[in-house]
Amino acid sequence: MNTAPAPQLGFIGLVVSDLAASLAFYRRLGIEFPEGSEDQPHVEAALPGGLRLALDTEATVRSFYPSWRPPTGGGRVGLAFRCTGPEHVDAVYETLVTAGYHGELKPWDAFWGQRYATVHDPDGNGVDLFAPLANAAQ
Template sequence: MGISLHTVGITVKDLGKALQFYRILGLPIPEGQDNEHHVEYTSDNGYSIGFIPESTMLQTNPHWQAPTGDNRISLQFGCDTPAQVNETYDKLVASGFKSFKEPWDAFWGQRFAQVIDPDGNNVAFFADL
């Protein structure tokens, strides 16, 4: 058996706030997990995102330090329609999350928007035009 990507892990400052963001984005992450040591979401198409609180990271690696500077990861989520891109963007911004780029019709043929998650990660969502 070869190697394959299973999970993208995101270390988060506040697990509850991070899960709130991704629930608003549309991931059906069950409630009641805000104080866990790790939460993993697996989509119907097989990708997984793991949310690891900083406190857990420090228990497993006492030398871990929070990153500084610009983020180095961008998550991108597909939407069914351009209208869903607009609706998702509006819900996240109305909930107090910071806009990076308002929805726009990109030259590559997609409706595209970007919002910053609670830990400073750039999260994009898009739909084909």
């Protein structure tokens, strides 16, 4: 019987094609990366709850995995950001789309009781915005 503890999720890692563009996007969502991160091959930021978000350039990944290629056929990963309420979903979506990011799914009242929207980060990853609807129990 194995009595070793189970590993714990420590960070979410994204491979990005343009680090500065990705930093600008995720900073708009409130993630605080250190100043000067644009000049680094690997950067991390603390997230609530103890997780970290790590961004690596494609060149960094290829430095230790030369045959690596970006996945094809859609986004690489999906992230979801909880907003303070339905109006906040609408406001964040509008701010990102106005800044030039692709709005994949306009805010709508989902049947599962949330205001929900999806935008794409600079690499095409789906980034969902959500908040419970006032009449939903969550």
